[in-house]
Amino acid sequence: MKVLEYTPPVPKEDSVVVDEDILPNFYDYFHRHKQLQLTLIIKGEGTLMAGNYSQTFKPGDIYILGVNQPHIFKSAPTHFANPQKGNSHAIHVYFDQDRIPNAFFSLPEMESISNFLASTQNGFQLPSEYAGYVTKILLKLRNKSNLDRLLHILKLFHYFSQEVRGWKSLGSGFANTSLSDYEGLRMNDVFQYTLEHYAENITLNRIAEIANITPHAFCKYFKKHTRKTYNTFLNEIRINEACKKIINSHYDGISTIAYSTGFNSATNFNRVFRKTTGMSPRDYIREYKSKVGHWANS
Incomplete structure (x- = not known):
């Protein structure tokens, strides 16, 4: 490493x-x-x-x-x-x-x-x-x-x-917190694991194990360095991946996208998608298709 x-x-x-x-x-x-x-x-x-x-x-x-x-x-x-x-x-x-x-x-x-x-x-x-x-x-x-x-x-x-x-x-409104080399390695492990396993059920115990600290300590540690909870971060990664599937047309429907990106229901996916992007998945698809059509005709 x-x-x-x-x-x-x-x-x-x-x-x-x-x-x-x-x-x-x-x-x-x-x-x-x-x-x-x-x-x-x-x-x-x-x-x-x-x-x-x-x-x-x-x-x-x-x-x-x-x-x-x-x-x-x-x-x-x-x-x-x-x-x-x-x-x-x-x-x-x-x-x-x-x-x-x-x-x-x-x-x-x-x-x-x-x-x-x-x-x-x-x-x-x-x-x-x-x-x-x-x-x-x-x-x-x-x-x-x-x-x-x-x-x-x-x-x-x-x-x-x-x-x-x-x-x-590329900031959230908070200054970047300083990371030591050891903390950088720990965050690297957490980020890498999340990016590779976002579609799975990542429990707090599992991600804390990756960071080699207790679940309670991990919650405080992650919030300190990112100004967000791990669950919020995980959902952002999942929604990013969902948007990529929409853009690349790698989906058969909203439910397919939801389950393939780690959500346990289409309802939960819709709620998180709207909270993250400011629009529903269907509105996002509609807006993207309208832009593609505009680019194709311009």
Whole structure:
């Protein structure tokens, strides 16, 4: 088991490094690092966990992950069912602000960029309407030299600070709590088990056993580090998976989705789905189909 702290492939002389991953699956551990991370998903899908937040990810998504923000891009089960290189393809840009003198960011011309970087603690998802432009820049960064990479990433940060509106926060409104390496390993085990067994009846005793603490201690521990109960977290994962099945048309009906994602009844599934997404499953399906139809005709 790898430790929580992760060191990106960053040469000593570079403050910006571009890493292109073409692998059977995404890096499979809940981890953090001191560099700000900008990620473009080119191929592959799954669940993103960032701090105490989780959601599905798909090709075309672009994310900013804050300095030392624990995160994992957990590949969908289909990646592991057919483990071949190319299941996951992403470009990760690592920006180490500590390698640039503070006086540089104190310049008047850098004010908007400095303010933007300071706001990224909990991470962001780029709104889809800006993804085409930003994707072109990130693809070009692969072939840029050291200085060109730095200049281009600063211009990109300036664009983010001045032009982009409607960022989606990857935070719940609470600051990320600090995790020791040992706690990071424990949370990694809990997250991994949940993602792999969400469709099963995960009891409190079982998940506490995974964390190697008593059920009572686990409830307090999980709430402390995520600001939510484990049952709420588990339901969010299940609803994320249900939404993926709807989008991929992997269902024969509402009841099928409910039971395949771990719910013991369609009624309970409907209640949790509405609470999580703000709409019923049928309304979600109807809205998704209307969007698909609009895209097809546009």
